[in-house]
Amino acid sequence: xxxxxxxxxxxxxxxxxxxxxxxxxxxxxxxxxxxxxxxxxxxxxxxxxxxxxxxxxxxxxxxxxxxxxxxxxxxxxxxxxxxxxxxxxxxxxxxxxxxxxxxxxxxxxxxxxxxxxxxxxxxxxxxxxxxxxxxxxxxxxxxxxxxxxxxxxxxxxxxxxxxxxxxxxxxxxxxxxxxxxxxxxxxxxxxxxxxxxxxxxxxxxxxxxxxxxxxxxxxxxxxxxxxxxxxxxxxxxxxxxxxxxxxxxxxxxxxxxxxxxxxxxxxxxxxxxxxxxxxxxxxxxxxxxxxxxxxxxxxxxxxxxxxxxxxxxxxxxxxxxxxxxxxxxxxxxxxxxxxxxxxxxxxxxxxxxxxxxxxxxxxxxxxxxxxxxxxxxxxxxxxxxxxxxxxxxxxxxxxxxxxxxxxxxxxxxxxxxxxxxxxxxxxxxxxxxxxxxxxxxxxxxxxxxxxxxxxxxxxxxxxxxxxxxxxxxxxxxxxxxxxxxxxxxxxxxxxxxxxxxxxxxxxxxxxxxxxxxxxxxxxxxxxxxxxxxxxxxxxxxxxxxxxxxxxxxxxxxxxxxxxxxxxxxxxxxxxxxxxxxxxxxxxxxxxxxxxxxxxxxxxxxxxxxxxxxxxxxxxxxxxxxxxxxxxxxxxxxxxxxxxxxxxxxxxxxxxxxxxxxxxxxxxxxxxxxxxxxxxxxxxxxxxxxxxxxxxxxx
DNA sequence: ACCCTATTGATTTTT
DNA sequence: TCAATAGGGT
Numbered sequence: 001x002x003x004x005x006x007x008x009x010x011x012x013x014x015x016x017x018x019x020x021x022x023x024x025x026x027x028x029x030x031x032x033x034x035x036x037x038x039x040x041x042x043x044x045x046x047x048x049x050x051x052x053x054x055x056x057x058x059x060x061x062x063x064x065x066x067x068x069x070x071x072x073x074x075x076x077x078x079x080x081x082x083x084x085x086x087x088x089x090x091x092x093x094x095x096x097x098x099x100x101x102x103x104x105x106x107x108x109x110x111x112x113x114x115x116x117x118x119x120x121x122x123x124x125x126x127x128x129x130x131x132x133x134x135x136x137x138x139x140x141x142x143x144x145x146x147x148x149x150x151x152x153x154x155x156x157x158x159x160x161x162x163x164x165x166x167x168x169x170x171x172x173x174x175x176x177x178x179x180x181x182x183x184x185x186x187x188x189x190x191x192x193x194x195x196x197x198x199x200x201x202x203x204x205x206x207x208x209x210x211x212x213x214x215x216x217x218x219x220x221x222x223x224x225x226x227x228x229x230x231x232x233x234x235x236x237x238x239x240x241x242x243x244x245x246x247x248x249x250x251x252x253x254x255x256x257x258x259x260x261x262x263x264x265x266x267x268x269x270x271x272x273x274x275x276x277x278x279x280x281x282x283x284x285x286x287x288x289x290x291x292x293x294x295x296x297x298x299x300x301x302x303x304x305x306x307x308x309x310x311x312x313x314x315x316x317x318x319x320x321x322x323x324x325x326x327x328x329x330x331x332x333x334x335x336x337x338x339x340x341x342x343x344x345x346x347x348x349x350x351x352x353x354x355x356x357x358x359x360x361x362x363x364x365x366x367x368x369x370x371x372x373x374x375x376x377x378x379x380x381x382x383x384x385x386x387x388x389x390x391x392x393x394x395x396x397x398x399x400x401x402x403x404x405x406x407x408x409x410x411x412x413x414x415x416x417x418x419x420x421x422x423x424x425x426x427x428x429x430x431x432x433x434x435x436x437x438x439x440x441x442x443x444x445x446x447x448x449x450x451x452x453x454x455x456x457x458x459x460x461x462x463x464x465x466x467x468x469x470x471x472x473x474x475x476x477x478x479x480x481x482x483x484x485x486x487x488x489x490x491x492x493x494x495x496x497x498x499x500x501x502x503x504x505x506x507x508x509x510x511x512x513x514x515x516x517x518x519x520x521x522x523x524x525x526x527x528x529x530x531x532x533x534x535x536x537x538x539x540x541x542x543x544x545x546x547x548x549x550x551x552x553x554x555x556x557x558x559x560x561x562x563x564x565x566x567x568x569x570x571x572x573x574x575x576x577x578x579x580x581x582x583x584x585x586x587x588x589x590x591x592x593x594x595x596x597x598x599x600x601x602x603x604x605x606x607x608x609x610x611x612x613x614x615x616x617x618x619x620x621x622x623x624x625x626x627x628x629x630x631x632x633x634x635x636x637x638x639x640x641x642x643x644x645x646x647x648x649x650x651x652x653x654x655x656x657x658x659x660x661x662x663x664x665x666x667x668x669x670x671x672x673x674x675x676x677x678x679x680x681x682x683x684x685x686x687x688x689x690x691x692x693x694x695x696x697x698x
Numbered sequence: 699a700c701c702c703t704a705t706t707g708a709t710t711t712t713t
Numbered sequence: 714t715c716a717a718t719a720g721g722g723t
Contacts, residue, residue: 072712072713094712094713097713174704175704194704195703196703247713281711319712412708414709439714440714443710443711444711603711605711606710606711623710624708624709626709700723701721701722702720705720706717707716707718708715
């Protein structure tokens with residue numbers, strides 16, 4: 001077994017690095033700790049927390065002070081809490097939760113910041129509507145601008161009166177949308193000629209009205225307008241209802257910290273130690289907040305220690321600060337760790353080549369030799385078949401089983417759906433009116449691992465599949481199947497009978513499954529009905545009600561009078577309901593993160609922070625709208641110095657994504673590139689060594 | 699031939 | 714949301 005024997009010298013060196021962190025903590029010297037993938041970064045963070053607890057804990061307690069530990073995701077919060085163990089002097093949280101706790105009590109000042117923001121928004125919107133000379137903006141508002149002042153006012157009044165109709169018709173195609181206002185807008189010239197522009201103009205007018213109304217209420221000190229609130233469940237602000245979301249929380253926090261010295265002092269005095277995990281993902285404004293805290297505390301001579309932990313090469317999201325951190329927070333002491341505790345030496349040398357910066361990792365293990373890294377390329381006619389073939393080649397070669405899984409990394413969720421066997425399910429959802437209009441929701445509402453984020457219909461289907469799968473699986477504990485209030489009041493005989501009845505639920509399509517559920521429901525006793533009621537939350541339990549529910553939710557603006565439109569939408573739901581239930585099962589397994597199969601598919605992005613023994617990476621030229629993301633990367637990798645700023649930025653982003661994906665592998669790594677690589681073979685070989693063609697019919 | 703409008707199809711992730 | 718493209722009008 002490899003990766004088990006650690007060199008003594010390296011242990012000493014690792015200890016010395018930790019000692020360096022301790023020294024900085026003691027000297028109250030802000031640090032940035034950088035370590036590559038698999039280096040034990042989180043370990044260093046937790047070790048630092050423990051050092052602070054042990055050496056400063058009682059002092060902190062005496063002064064009613066705490067340590068702040070901030071990280072990027074709730075999953076990471078839970079992991080740190082678990083690994084650290086319980087401590088009442090460390091507040092581990094996401095950045096948003098912590099910032100909100102810093103500012104939420106200062107509502108009077110927040111209200112001023114909020115009012116300013118709304119005023120600025122109104123100014124911007126009024127400018128767009130009337131005077132902004134930007135060609136794209138001018139084009140949209142041109143028809144409105146050509147109206148006389150008098151007509152502008154009457155148009156505004158008319159549209160405000162028609163608000164309900166406007167929103168109800170919003171999703172229709174242009175012909176049907178125009179029909180809604182037929183003839184009634186003729187006096188406003190060509191206002192309705194371009195429906196896209198019309199919607200934009202009217203939305204702008206509504207927004208301005210909402211904001212002005214809100215500002216008036218704030219000025220009048222209306223009860224409902226005296227406090228603002230951070231709402232983490234939405235992705236965007238609803239400023240006129242005194243709610244704001246993630247980005248605005250950071251913006252408000254920075255404004256408050258900038259403006260009020262007392263706030264800086266309160267934060268610094270309450271939290272003399274601030275440790276930030278995954279700094280590369282942190283919003284630059286947050287770094288600015290930290291810098292301000294640090295400068296102010298120095299000025300008033302109150303000690304505050306700030307420590308950043310992360311890796312600039314793993315910054316794969318655009319809003320993360322990445323390598324810019326040093327220009328935003330000055331005088332940070334750099335501490336680096338060069339060890340890798342994860343991978344075999346060949347993989348380490350590849351990922352070193354990818355990151356090509358000042359961190360060249362070496363394995364901490366003496367026995368780090370291992371299998372080589374492979375890079376194949378091919379130009380198949382059918383990508384799915386090619387990937388399937390490539391994966392099965394490695395299932396054999398690496399002796400893949402449920403105990404030795406193969407993890408296959410691809411770029412899109414759509415491809416995962418195809419490879420995991422629920423492509424029809426995915427396509428029908430993505431093609432529904434609701435998900436077409438809100439394209440980005442397909443990922444969050446249909447494919448999220450966080451069940452709380454599932455959309456209404458995905459969530460309803462999830463519950464049904466869960467019931468069916470639980471009933472089929474003889475190992476399912478009763479407590480999973482039934483809620484306590486149901487099983488606790490039943491006799492054993494009644495319980496047995498209940499299970500017997502429920503087990504009649506079968507079906508190899510969703511319709512069949514639903515039919516049997518509703519049959520069991522109508523034939524069943526009170527307990528049976530209770531169980532089913534918990535799964536399907538509808539007033540009336542019948543097939544047609546459920547069908548109508550799904551139809552309505554996936555087509556929220558369906559015009560029931562339009563026969564063609566109605567039939568079309570109905571057909572899609574029928575298709576969805578008649579799919580092989582196996583597609584639902586595969587989808588269920590995917591979102592439940594409980595893939596039983598020996599091959600598991602992931603997106604590159606979603607693997608951040610985890611590691612796998614056997615990794616296959618599927619790569620191609622394009623990603624999203626960028627037709628040449630990886631092509632450009634490999635074409636420039638030998639000498640990226642000539643790139644302009646924008647190209648450089650894209651290059652870095654691709655590099656980091658490649659770094660994150662390749663560095664997941666512990667033992668085996670093989671890449672399959674699904675495009676012609678002849679124009680950049682030298683670039684690929686610079687990173688991966690030899691390349692070879694792959695052919696499914698080898 | 700050119701301009702404008704409508705439709706279509708496409709990335710990932712987190713708070 | 715947004716860029717690319719199809720399609721209609723002049």
